[in-house]
Amino acid sequence: MEWIESIKKVVGSEHVRTSSAHLLTYSYDATAGFQAMPDAVVSPGSTEDIRQIMEICRDHQVPLVPRGSGTNLAAGTAPTSGGVVLLFNRMNQILELDEDNLCIRVQPGVLTLDLCNFVEERGLFYPPDPSSMKISTIGGNVSENSGGLRGLKYGVTKDYVLGLTAVLPNGQVIKTGGKLAKDVAGYDLKALLVGAEGTLGVVTEILLKLIPKPEHQRTGIAYFQSLEESAATVSEIISERIIPATLEFMDRGTMDAVERFMNLGLPKDAEAMLLIEQDGEAGQVERDLAAMIDISVRNGAVITAVAETEEEAGQLKAGRRAALSALARKRPTTILEDATVPRSEIANMVRKIREIAERNQVEIHTFGHAGDGNLHPTCLTDIRNGEEMVRVERAFAEIFEAAIDLGGTITGEHGVGEMKSPYLQWKIGDEGIDLMKTIKQAIDPLNICNPGKMFAKANKPRVVVAHG
Amino acid sequence: MVSALQEKMKESFVEHVSEELLTDCMRCGFCLPACPTYLMTGQDEAHSPRGRISLMKALRDGQVLWDGSIEDSLDVCLGCRACEPACPAGVQYGTLLEEARHAVLDAKQPGLKEKAVRKIVFDGLFADQKKMKRTVGLIRIYQATGIQKVARASGMMRLLPKQMSEMERVLPQIRRKVRPAKPTQTYKVAFFTGCLMDTMFQETNSRTIELLEMAGYEVDIPANQQCCGALHGHSGEVPKAKKNAEKNILAFNHQDYDFIVQNAGGCGAFLSEYGKLLDTDEARTFSGKIVDISTLLMKAGFDRQLQAISKEAQSVVTYQDSCHLRNVNGVWEAPRTLIGSASGFTYIEMPNAAGCCGSAGIYNLLQPEMSAKILAEKMKGVKQVGPSVIVTSNPGCLLQMKVGIEREGLSGQIEAVHIVDFLYESMKNN
Numbered sequence: 001m002e003w004i005e006s007i008k009k010v011v012g013s014e015h016v017r018t019s020s021a022h023l024l025t026y027s028y029d030a031t032a033g034f035q036a037m038p039d040a041v042v043s044p045g046s047t048e049d050i051r052q053i054m055e056i057c058r059d060h061q062v063p064l065v066p067r068g069s070g071t072n073l074a075a076g077t078a079p080t081s082g083g084v085v086l087l088f089n090r091m092n093q094i095l096e097l098d099e100d101n102l103c104i105r106v107q108p109g110v111l112t113l114d115l116c117n118f119v120e121e122r123g124l125f126y127p128p129d130p131s132s133m134k135i136s137t138i139g140g141n142v143s144e145n146s147g148g149l150r151g152l153k154y155g156v157t158k159d160y161v162l163g164l165t166a167v168l169p170n171g172q173v174i175k176t177g178g179k180l181a182k183d184v185a186g187y188d189l190k191a192l193l194v195g196a197e198g199t200l201g202v203v204t205e206i207l208l209k210l211i212p213k214p215e216h217q218r219t220g221i222a223y224f225q226s227l228e229e230s231a232a233t234v235s236e237i238i239s240e241r242i243i244p245a246t247l248e249f250m251d252r253g254t255m256d257a258v259e260r261f262m263n264l265g266l267p268k269d270a271e272a273m274l275l276i277e278q279d280g281e282a283g284q285v286e287r288d289l290a291a292m293i294d295i296s297v298r299n300g301a302v303i304t305a306v307a308e309t310e311e312e313a314g315q316l317k318a319g320r321r322a323a324l325s326a327l328a329r330k331r332p333t334t335i336l337e338d339a340t341v342p343r344s345e346i347a348n349m350v351r352k353i354r355e356i357a358e359r360n361q362v363e364i365h366t367f368g369h370a371g372d373g374n375l376h377p378t379c380l381t382d383i384r385n386g387e388e389m390v391r392v393e394r395a396f397a398e399i400f401e402a403a404i405d406l407g408g409t410i411t412g413e414h415g416v417g418e419m420k421s422p423y424l425q426w427k428i429g430d431e432g433i434d435l436m437k438t439i440k441q442a443i444d445p446l447n448i449c450n451p452g453k454m455f456a457k458a459n460k461p462r463v464v465v466a467h468g
Numbered sequence: 469m470v471s472a473l474q475e476k477m478k479e480s481f482v483e484h485v486s487e488e489l490l491t492d493c494m495r496c497g498f499c500l501p502a503c504p505t506y507l508m509t510g511q512d513e514a515h516s517p518r519g520r521i522s523l524m525k526a527l528r529d530g531q532v533l534w535d536g537s538i539e540d541s542l543d544v545c546l547g548c549r550a551c552e553p554a555c556p557a558g559v560q561y562g563t564l565l566e567e568a569r570h571a572v573l574d575a576k577q578p579g580l581k582e583k584a585v586r587k588i589v590f591d592g593l594f595a596d597q598k599k600m601k602r603t604v605g606l607i608r609i610y611q612a613t614g615i616q617k618v619a620r621a622s623g624m625m626r627l628l629p630k631q632m633s634e635m636e637r638v639l640p641q642i643r644r645k646v647r648p649a650k651p652t653q654t655y656k657v658a659f660f661t662g663c664l665m666d667t668m669f670q671e672t673n674s675r676t677i678e679l680l681e682m683a684g685y686e687v688d689i690p691a692n693q694q695c696c697g698a699l700h701g702h703s704g705e706v707p708k709a710k711k712n713a714e715k716n717i718l719a720f721n722h723q724d725y726d727f728i729v730q731n732a733g734g735c736g737a738f739l740s741e742y743g744k745l746l747d748t749d750e751a752r753t754f755s756g757k758i759v760d761i762s763t764l765l766m767k768a769g770f771d772r773q774l775q776a777i778s779k780e781a782q783s784v785v786t787y788q789d790s791c792h793l794r795n796v797n798g799v800w801e802a803p804r805t806l807i808g809s810a811s812g813f814t815y816i817e818m819p820n821a822a823g824c825c826g827s828a829g830i831y832n833l834l835q836p837e838m839s840a841k842i843l844a845e846k847m848k849g850v851k852q853v854g855p856s857v858i859v860t861s862n863p864g865c866l867l868q869m870k871v872g873i874e875r876e877g878l879s880g881q882i883e884a885v886h887i888v889d890f891l892y893e894s895m896k897n898n
Binding site: 021023090326 | 493501526
């Protein structure tokens with residue numbers, strides 16, 4: 001193919017992979033059921049490389065799919081239309097730490113955990129911590145607007161992006177934002193590119209805001225005999241005006257899977273657990289944690305405990321981060337969603353998920369960021385069983401429906417990708433879809449930037465579920 | 469066009485590689501940061517556990533056809549299994565790799581170079597303990613079996629001269645046969661001598677027995693024991709591995725052994741998986757008794773015996789994990805506690821001590837380039853710590869660390885020793 005030769009001239013042939021092993025191993029991400037072979041896997045070394053690759057793709061109408069570490073959960077990085085998978089393994093440098101302006105300039109390929117460690121060693125803090133942070137890249141986090149365990153108190157990736165450099169589909173390079181606390185010069189293009197899932201161009205450099213590292217941190221856990229008690233605890237914590245750094249929820253099935261992986265000593269007879277963390281000034285942290293433990297007990301917690309050491313706290317958090325993958329050990333296929341509701345509706349949502357699972361006779365376990373209403377109902381199934389998959393799809397449609405009815409959304413932090421694109425209309429309506437498509441059309445008229453994502457060929461008809 | 473080999477390969481993967489084990493992987497990518505070859509190749513997914521599993525599945529499902537690039541992906545895997553403890557879904561990567569290599573071997577004749585190495589190693593050396601005992605040093609083995617000619621003809625010597633001559637330099641002197649153990653008390657343990665340990669590291673084996681006796685164990689050395697079969701299993705020679713496993717189970721079939729102890733991490737891991745390999749009650753009972761020397765010494769409180777000797781710390785000691793001891797058997801604390809209890813040294817953990825050193829069975833002979841890269845990275849970590857002694861728990865790692873020391877020109881400054889020798893010297897120097 002002529003265009004592959006052209007790309008080789010730009011980046012060097014050693015950075016263009018077309019072997020069957022490479023095409024196959026870049027044909028997927030972490031989403032079950034979406035897989036397609038790209039035509040080439042390319043590792044550019046600079047923004048200029050990417051600009052030239054973009055021009056070649058545009059001239060030959062070749063799809064361009066940027067990919068970090070391929071941990072996407074909505075098929076956002078599966079090259080389902082073929083084309084080029086664009087890697088950032090050569091663009092993985094921390095370029096500048098500006099301690100006067102409390103910000104850091106990085107290339108997209110830097111791993112999230114490496115960035116966190118780098119700044120924490122210097123007394124600074126980068127809060128967004130998606131569960132895959134050990135291997136996820138900052139570029140992927142920005143393109144997906146990733147959340148994490150600390151979202152409740154500290155917000156998500158978009159709250160930390162100060163500036164971006166991006167290559168647009170027309171081959172132009174834009175720089176937006178800067179080391180500025182305030183900047184209202186025109187449309188907020190940076191906000192548009194964050195979470196655009198690579199559909200509006202390729203982010204090639206990122207300026208991130210940092211904050212001082214909290215001086216103190218404590219982690220506690222509470223176990224409950226019912227999901228409702230744990231959900232009520234969450235609501236009361238928030239209504240008591242406590243904003244913890246982390247307020248995570250796991251149901252019994254999730255705890256069981258995590259226990260089998262980590263041997264943390266989680267009790268076998270509890271129906272739900274909350275992982276609670278507070279950080280900040282030492283006295284305040286201790287008071288908040290004590291208050292949250294009190295609220296847990298008042299709402300029926302049977303066991304509560306406070307992690308004695310940082311290591312113990314770290315283990316508990318690692319267990320929660322591993323929840324999704326740990327659940328995968330139970331059945332051949334694991335499909336998860338991240339329906340999100342206003343935090344006051346968390347108990348309702350948890351109950352509805354359970355009803356939906358029962359009604360459709362599917363196995364769903366739920367964990368998630370209870371404090372910010374972002375739940376991860378995870379269905380354990382077998383993709384080879386067509387009949388069961390129909391029920392699974394119906395259950396998820398009902399979950400989306402329920403979330404939207406409660407004032408929620410179809411995705412809190414995983415993105416739309418291809419997987420949830422048929423449901424986007426449910427959340428934003430025809431008007432929303434029209435506006436988003438107009439934006440996409442204006443910026444990427446040839447539809448070469450991650451095609452097939454965000455917008456579905458056809459919207460799903462909304463299911464009518466008998467509520468009751 | 470689908471070639472006959474490609475067709476055969478697909479069938480072989482269907483036959484040998486378990487679909488159930490493949491579907492355990494949900495492709496979350498949590499294994500990636502644990503994989504040495506993924507990191508060493510600049511994050512190449514084709515050289516990652518998730519990538520290799522997806523390739524195995526795609527071959528099986530007919531999504532891709534066998535070719536050199538896929539072969540390369542499977543060959544470059546160290547088999548260190550660092551991905552397993554990192555995997556929340558509990559994917560049995562080691563088993564999948566063995567199954568895949570078995571499938572490949574079944575469908576395809578190995579190349580001349582690989583065949584040469586396989587012949588000496590599997591059919592000659594490791595299949596027969598007696599044959600192994602007659603041979604002296606790895607280089608001479610190559611000469612003695614007439615393999616040198618084959619190797620030369622195949623260009624193997626051109627490919628490997630550096631590794632070979634380095635190996636020769638670091639090979640230990642062979643000592644007398646292990647003397648029979650004298651019975652003492654408490655637990656009765658059977659000692660699995662290991663073929664490499666029993667030939668090239670005989671002194672370490674006699675000291676293993678002495679240490680166990682100092683710790684109060686009664687040690688027995690069952691006759692007729694064989695090579696554990698790990699090297700066979702890891703290279704796809706599953707039927708040969710099973711044969712060795714059956715012979716060993718027979719050799720150790722005594723009710724009154726409380727434990728079967730070994731001092732080689734690689735063997736220990738494989739022995740502990742006989743149950744999985746053969747799927748019989750006898751095999752499971754056997755595997756349930758397998759324990760490594762460090763864990764057994766800790767069980768007897770040997771760290772206190774070491775601590776009882778007081779001597780001022782004069783130099784730094786560090787530890788290189790045996791991948792299989794750590795990743796398969798979950799043992800990393802015991803050796804560190806023991807080493808840390810030895811007087812005269814300060815223990816300092818080296819960066820990435822848990823990462824593979826690149827020895828990986830016969831990997832350093834088959835994939836010299838990647839092995840050298842991994843070792844060079846390892847030695848950077850060693851230099852940061854500046855130890856006078858690097859302790860290991862497996863003969864392959866021990867030789868590899870010796871090669872590393874040699875390559876870095878650190879011979880008079882750093883010594884690589886087996887944990888048994890290190891502990892023995894600590895006791896003796898009292």
